[in-house]
Amino acid sequence: MVDKKVITELSEIVGEEFVSTKQDILLAYSVSASMASDAVLPGAVVRPVDTEQVSKILQVAARYNIPVTPRSGGSSLQEEVIPEPDGLVIELMRLDKIKLHKELRSVTVGSGVTYGVLEKFLKEHDLFLPVYPESALVCTVAGNVAVNGAGPGSSHFGCTGELVLGVEIVLPDGKIITTGSEANPYSPGPFQRYSFGPDITGLFIGSLGSFGIITKVSMKVFKRHKYYDHNTFGFETHEQAEQFMVDVKQNDINGVFTSLYEGPVLELFMDMIGEELGVPKYEWPFRTVSMTIGRVREDMMRSDAELAKKLCEKHGGHVIGISQLPYQEWNGRLWFFVRACYVHGWHWRTLYHHQTPINAHRSVEEIRDVMEKYGFLGHTAGFASGHSSFNAYPHLYFDPQDPEDEQKIRDAHKELAKTLFKTGAVPFKLAPYWADAIEGMDNYMAFLELVKKTIDPKKLMNPRVLGGL
Amino acid sequence: MTTIDLDELLENLAQCRRCGICRNAVYEDKGFDGVCPVWKNSAGFETSFMRGRIQVALALLDGRLEKTEENAESLFSCTLCGNCTSICAAEFDPAKCLESVREVLNEIPNAVRDTIAKKILENNNPYVDENKTRRDWVKEVGFDIPGTGEVLYFTGCTAGLKLPETAKSTAKVLNAAGVNFAVLEEEPCCGSVMIRTGMVEEAKKNAEKALEMIAKSGAKKIVVTCAGCLKTLREDYSERFGLDVPEVLHMVEYLKPLIESGKLKLKKSSEIKKITWHDPCHLGRALGVYEEPRDILKAIPGVELVEMETNREAAMCCGSGGGLRSYDGNLAKKIASDRIQDAEAIDADILATACPFCEHNLKDGANRIGSKIRVVDILDLISKQLQ
Structure with a gap:
C-alpha cells in the first residue's frame, strides 16, 4: 500500500476525487488489454489534469521512491502499462486539450x-x-x-x-x-x-x-486525401508478392495501406467478417496484396492505380479486382481491425514486429512452426509500414477459461520472440518479453542502461520495460 | 435462488478482451461521440466504465475481491444504458451481463437496492406508502376511466405518482382517438428497477402479482408511456419469468398508425419551434423503437425535428436508468445535464422523450445548469395539439 502521507500529498495536488486506493479501482488498473499477462496490483492511482500536476506527482514519487507506471488509454497489448506492485499509476486521460x-x-x-x-x-x-x-x-x-x-x-x-x-x-x-x-x-x-x-x-x-x-x-x-483506388492483387509465390510490395514503394505508388495476407489467413478473416463487410466470397490465392492508394489529386491516383496493375502482372501476379477488402480496411480503419480481433471468442497474445517486405514470409514460417510445435490456433498477417519495412502482427489464440491453454501460449510466445529475432525482425519497443529474446546486442543494451541510469537514477519510471534495465 | 447459469455468464464475461472501446470512443461513422455517460461525468477511474466493471465483477465472482458493498460500488454506478453493448466489437452484451452479475451477487449488501425492493413489495410502488393516490389524476381528466377493459393503460409509478400530467395527457389523447381504455384501480409497479438491480426473485413475485391484476382487468392489449414498463412487461415478463402477457405497446407505437390513418388529427403548433428527440434506452437500444416517435413529431404541423449529435443506437443516456438515480442521484443529474447540453448544442427549444423516468431526470439536469430548454413527454406535446 502507498503510505497515507503520500496519498495526502497527491490529493493536495489533484484533489481528493482523483486519487484512489480503493481495492476495486486498483484491481481494474492491475491489467490492460494485454492478454495472458499476470495482473499486478498497484498501490494507488492518480488522475492529473495537466502537465504541472504530473510534474508535482513525479516529485512526490521521487521523494518517496515509489515506482511509477504512466497509462492513458490502457489499450496496449504487450504489457506496457502493467504496474509495479504497490506502485503508482498515473492515468493521463484528463489531459485532453x-x-x-x-x-x-x-x-x-x-x-x-x-x-x-x-x-x-x-x-x-x-x-x-x-x-x-x-x-x-x-x-x-x-x-x-x-x-x-x-x-x-x-x-x-x-x-x-x-x-x-x-x-x-x-x-x-x-x-x-x-x-x-x-x-x-x-x-x-x-x-x-x-x-x-x-x-x-x-x-x-x-x-x-x-x-x-x-x-x-x-x-x-x-x-485529407480525396481520391482513392482500392484493389487486390493475387500471387502464387511469396517472392512475387514481396517483390511487388518493394516495387510499389520503389515507384512511389502512394499505397497508404498495403496489406499482405497468406491465403488461409485471409480465408479465416473473411469467414469471420467477410459477409458483414460486404466482401464477396472468393478463393483467395497463396498470397493476396490488398492496397488502398490515396492521393490529393485524381491524376496522381489514376496514374498510381494503373502502374500498380502493371507491376503486379510484371511480377507474375494477377489483378483480383475485389475492392471491398481494401475499401473496408481503409474506410473502416477505426473499426475493421477491432472487429476482426474480437469477433471470434478467442483471447490472444500478439507479437508485433517489423520485417523487411522480402522477409515477410519468414514471420509466417516461424509462427507456423511454433503453432505446430505447441498445437494452437493462430495466424499472422501484416502491412507495409514505412520506407522498406513490413509490420507483422501474429496472433496466438487461447481459451481464457483454460489455464493450461493459456500457459501454452505464454511459452509459445516467448519462443516465437526468440526465433523471430533470429530472422532479423525488430520490435518497435522493448516490451518485457523481448528481453529474453535479444542477443548479441550487449554494447547497445549497456548504452541503453547508461541512458536510463542518467535520466532515471532511481529506476522508478515503468521499470518493467526496456528489458527491465 | 438465481436463475442465471453461472458458467454461461463467466463465458460471456470472458468475451471482454479489455480493449476499452466502451469508454469514450468517438466514431462518427457509427454515430458515437463518447460511449459511457458515467465515465464522462464522474472521477473517471477505470471502474467507471464497462471494461473496469467487468474486471471487478470477475474478481467478485471468483473471490479475488471480497464481496463488500464498497467493492461492488462500480457494479451499481451504471445506468445499464447499453451504449457499451452498441459499440462492443466482441460477441456479447456487456450491459446484460452486468445486470446478471447484479443478480448473482445480490447477497452483497446494498441498502438503496434493498429499500427500493422492500417498498415495491410492500406498497406496490417505490415512492409512497399510499399507492391508491397514483390514480388521483383520473379525477382531473373530465371523463370516467373504468378499471376494466380490453385496452389497459398501464400508467407506471413515475407517471402515476410524480408526473401525472403525462398520465392525463395520455388519457386525453386516447379519448380523442376514440379508444375505450381502462386504468387499474390499484396499479402495481412493473418491477423494472428490481430486475435491473438484481432483485430478480422479488421481481418475479411482483410480476406474478401484477399480471394477476392485469388479467382481472380483462386487458387484451396494454399501452404504456414508460419505456421501463415497456421493456419489463413486453420482454422480461415473458423471457425471464415465462409469463403470458397480453400484447404490450408503447403509446408511440400505438399512436403512429392512428395519426397516419387520420383517426387522430393534430393541429399546427404556434409555440413549438425546434424540437429534438431523446431516445430512452429501454425504448431505443433495448427494443429498437426509434422511428415511431420521430414520425409522430414530424406529423405535428409546424414542428422542426432536429437530431442531437448522438441519437438512436448511439444516443447518450439521460442518467437515470439501472437504479443509478437512487444509488447516486448527483451523478444521475450530472449525466442529465450533459444530455441537456447536447440539445443546447443544436439550439433545440424543446427536448421530447417518452419515458417519465428520463423526463424527470432530464428536468433536474436542465435545472441544475439553468438551461431554458423545455423537457416534455411526447404525450404532453400531442395532447396540446389535438384538434
Whole structure:
C-alpha cells in the first residue's frame, strides 16, 4: 500500500476525487488489454489534469521512491502499462486539450486525446493524422508515440514516430522539457523535430514511459486525401508478392495501406467478417496484396492505380479486382481491425514486429512452426509500414477459461520472440518479453542502461520495460 | 435462488478482451461521440466504465475481491444504458451481463437496492406508502376511466405518482382517438428497477402479482408511456419469468398508425419551434423503437425535428436508468445535464422523450445548469395539439 502521507500529498495536488486506493479501482488498473499477462496490483492511482500536476506527482514519487507506471488509454497489448506492485499509476486521460497549428501543418494534443477524438477534430479542418493504430478509438496519440505503433496509413507515412515533431515530457525528477522546435521558447510552434542537435524527441518515442511521462505530443498533419483506388492483387509465390510490395514503394505508388495476407489467413478473416463487410466470397490465392492508394489529386491516383496493375502482372501476379477488402480496411480503419480481433471468442497474445517486405514470409514460417510445435490456433498477417519495412502482427489464440491453454501460449510466445529475432525482425519497443529474446546486442543494451541510469537514477519510471534495465 | 447459469455468464464475461472501446470512443461513422455517460461525468477511474466493471465483477465472482458493498460500488454506478453493448466489437452484451452479475451477487449488501425492493413489495410502488393516490389524476381528466377493459393503460409509478400530467395527457389523447381504455384501480409497479438491480426473485413475485391484476382487468392489449414498463412487461415478463402477457405497446407505437390513418388529427403548433428527440434506452437500444416517435413529431404541423449529435443506437443516456438515480442521484443529474447540453448544442427549444423516468431526470439536469430548454413527454406535446 502507498503510505497515507503520500496519498495526502497527491490529493493536495489533484484533489481528493482523483486519487484512489480503493481495492476495486486498483484491481481494474492491475491489467490492460494485454492478454495472458499476470495482473499486478498497484498501490494507488492518480488522475492529473495537466502537465504541472504530473510534474508535482513525479516529485512526490521521487521523494518517496515509489515506482511509477504512466497509462492513458490502457489499450496496449504487450504489457506496457502493467504496474509495479504497490506502485503508482498515473492515468493521463484528463489531459485532453487539442491545439491546431494550421499554418505549420501540425497539431499538439494532450496525453488523453484518442485518435477517434482527434480524427473528428481534424476532419472539420479537412486534415488528418494519417497513421491509425488498430485500437484507434481507444488508444491515445501520446500513448501510441510511447509505443511507436503503426497501422493503416503506415504503408506510406511510416510508423507513428515518423509523424512526431516534438513532445512535452515530465522527467523523473519533475522537470518539464519540450523537444523539437518548441524547445525554443520563442518558437511559433511545432515545425521541426530535429532542432538543437541530437534527436531528443526520438529518445522518448517507443520508450514506454521509462524516461519520463509524455504529457503532450506535436504531430504532423496532412490534407485529407480525396481520391482513392482500392484493389487486390493475387500471387502464387511469396517472392512475387514481396517483390511487388518493394516495387510499389520503389515507384512511389502512394499505397497508404498495403496489406499482405497468406491465403488461409485471409480465408479465416473473411469467414469471420467477410459477409458483414460486404466482401464477396472468393478463393483467395497463396498470397493476396490488398492496397488502398490515396492521393490529393485524381491524376496522381489514376496514374498510381494503373502502374500498380502493371507491376503486379510484371511480377507474375494477377489483378483480383475485389475492392471491398481494401475499401473496408481503409474506410473502416477505426473499426475493421477491432472487429476482426474480437469477433471470434478467442483471447490472444500478439507479437508485433517489423520485417523487411522480402522477409515477410519468414514471420509466417516461424509462427507456423511454433503453432505446430505447441498445437494452437493462430495466424499472422501484416502491412507495409514505412520506407522498406513490413509490420507483422501474429496472433496466438487461447481459451481464457483454460489455464493450461493459456500457459501454452505464454511459452509459445516467448519462443516465437526468440526465433523471430533470429530472422532479423525488430520490435518497435522493448516490451518485457523481448528481453529474453535479444542477443548479441550487449554494447547497445549497456548504452541503453547508461541512458536510463542518467535520466532515471532511481529506476522508478515503468521499470518493467526496456528489458527491465 | 438465481436463475442465471453461472458458467454461461463467466463465458460471456470472458468475451471482454479489455480493449476499452466502451469508454469514450468517438466514431462518427457509427454515430458515437463518447460511449459511457458515467465515465464522462464522474472521477473517471477505470471502474467507471464497462471494461473496469467487468474486471471487478470477475474478481467478485471468483473471490479475488471480497464481496463488500464498497467493492461492488462500480457494479451499481451504471445506468445499464447499453451504449457499451452498441459499440462492443466482441460477441456479447456487456450491459446484460452486468445486470446478471447484479443478480448473482445480490447477497452483497446494498441498502438503496434493498429499500427500493422492500417498498415495491410492500406498497406496490417505490415512492409512497399510499399507492391508491397514483390514480388521483383520473379525477382531473373530465371523463370516467373504468378499471376494466380490453385496452389497459398501464400508467407506471413515475407517471402515476410524480408526473401525472403525462398520465392525463395520455388519457386525453386516447379519448380523442376514440379508444375505450381502462386504468387499474390499484396499479402495481412493473418491477423494472428490481430486475435491473438484481432483485430478480422479488421481481418475479411482483410480476406474478401484477399480471394477476392485469388479467382481472380483462386487458387484451396494454399501452404504456414508460419505456421501463415497456421493456419489463413486453420482454422480461415473458423471457425471464415465462409469463403470458397480453400484447404490450408503447403509446408511440400505438399512436403512429392512428395519426397516419387520420383517426387522430393534430393541429399546427404556434409555440413549438425546434424540437429534438431523446431516445430512452429501454425504448431505443433495448427494443429498437426509434422511428415511431420521430414520425409522430414530424406529423405535428409546424414542428422542426432536429437530431442531437448522438441519437438512436448511439444516443447518450439521460442518467437515470439501472437504479443509478437512487444509488447516486448527483451523478444521475450530472449525466442529465450533459444530455441537456447536447440539445443546447443544436439550439433545440424543446427536448421530447417518452419515458417519465428520463423526463424527470432530464428536468433536474436542465435545472441544475439553468438551461431554458423545455423537457416534455411526447404525450404532453400531442395532447396540446389535438384538434
